[in-house]
Amino acid sequence: MELEVRHLRALCAIADTGSLHRAARQLGVAQPSLSTQLRRIEQALGGELFTRTQAGCRPTPLGRLVLSRARPLVTEMRSLVTEARAAAADAPQLRIGSTASRALSGWLRRLRQRQQEPTLRMDVSANALLRMVADGRLDVAFVHEVEGCPLRIPDGLRLRVLVDREPQFVSLPADHPATAKPVVHLSELAGDRWMVDETVDGEFDAVLRMLHTAGLSPRVLHGDYHTAASLVATGEVVTVCQATCLPRPEMAVRRLHGDPLGVRLLLAARTETELDAAHPALAEAYEEVARQAPAYREWLEQGDVNTPVPALPH
Structure with missing residues (x-):
C-alpha cells in the first residue's frame, strides 16, 4: 500500500478531533471505513499510530513522528490545489x-x-x-x-x-493538577518544563519576561508549537497558546491569572x-x-477586553 494525501489527511483529522467518530464526520466518510483505512495505514507503516481508549484516540510516538511530517504535506497540497484552481479559472x-x-x-x-x-x-x-x-x-x-x-x-x-490585545493562554496536560480550576496561576506551573518557539518574533523574550516577573526560572525547551502540542499531550511540557486554541482529550487550555501576556x-x-x-x-x-474556544469565550463574556469581536450570547 502506498500512502496518498487522503491517507495523511485522515491521520491529521483523527489527531485533531481525538476521535474516529468525529474524524469520520469531518471527512464525510463512514466510521467503519475510516477504521479500516487506519488499520491499512498502520500495517503499511509497521506499527500503531494511535492508542484507542474510551476517552478517544491519542497518537503513539510513531504516530507523532508521522503527523509531524504529514501536516506540512497536507497544508502544501491544499495550497497547491487552491493555486492550481485559481490559475485554471484565471x-x-x-x-x-x-x-x-x-x-x-x-x-x-x-x-x-x-x-x-x-x-x-x-x-x-x-x-x-x-x-x-x-x-x-x-x-x-x-x-x-x-x-x-x-x-x-x-x-x-x-x-x-x-x-x-488578545490574551495568551496556557496549554497543559489534561491530567495536570492546575486544570482543576479555570484560571491558572503561574506559580502552579513552577515545576514544569516550558517549550517556546524562539523563531516566532518576540515570543521567547516575552515568555521569559513573563516567567521571570512571576519569580520563576523553569527549564525551557526550544521547539515549534506543533511539537509542543505533542509534548503537552504526553505530559512533557506546558506552553503558551493562542486564546482561540481548542482543548483536546489529552490537552487542556486554561487562562493565566492576570493575563500577563498578550x-x-x-x-x-x-x-x-x-x-x-x-x-x-x-x-x-x-x-x-473565538466563539468556538471555551476558555476564550468565557473570557470575552466577562467583558475584559477591548476588541472588535461583538458581545457573545449567554
Whole structure:
C-alpha cells in the first residue's frame, strides 16, 4: 500500500478531533471505513499510530513522528490545489501571508465566497511577512505582534488592528493538577518544563519576561508549537497558546491569572483598498473561532477586553 494525501489527511483529522467518530464526520466518510483505512495505514507503516481508549484516540510516538511530517504535506497540497484552481479559472488572486491562526480556514473560505481567490504563504516570522508585503510579494499579511516586542513596520505599509490585545493562554496536560480550576496561576506551573518557539518574533523574550516577573526560572525547551502540542499531550511540557486554541482529550487550555501576556493582531497592506478587500472576511472568521474556544469565550463574556469581536450570547 502506498500512502496518498487522503491517507495523511485522515491521520491529521483523527489527531485533531481525538476521535474516529468525529474524524469520520469531518471527512464525510463512514466510521467503519475510516477504521479500516487506519488499520491499512498502520500495517503499511509497521506499527500503531494511535492508542484507542474510551476517552478517544491519542497518537503513539510513531504516530507523532508521522503527523509531524504529514501536516506540512497536507497544508502544501491544499495550497497547491487552491493555486492550481485559481490559475485554471484565471481568477484574480489575493496573495495572503499569515502567522499561525485558527481563523485562517474561515478567512480563506469567506474570501472565496466573495469571489476572491486567495493564495497563502505561512511564516512564523511576522517581520518577514511584513517585508514581503512591502516588497510587493504579498498583498496583505495577518500577523501577531507580541506584547513588549514591537514589530518592524516597513515604510509605506498601512495597518488595521483586528484585536488590540488578545490574551495568551496556557496549554497543559489534561491530567495536570492546575486544570482543576479555570484560571491558572503561574506559580502552579513552577515545576514544569516550558517549550517556546524562539523563531516566532518576540515570543521567547516575552515568555521569559513573563516567567521571570512571576519569580520563576523553569527549564525551557526550544521547539515549534506543533511539537509542543505533542509534548503537552504526553505530559512533557506546558506552553503558551493562542486564546482561540481548542482543548483536546489529552490537552487542556486554561487562562493565566492576570493575563500577563498578550498579542496585538494586525492586518497589513500597501493600500487601504487591499485592507478593505481582506478585513471583513478576516473579522468574521476570527469571531467564529473565538466563539468556538471555551476558555476564550468565557473570557470575552466577562467583558475584559477591548476588541472588535461583538458581545457573545449567554
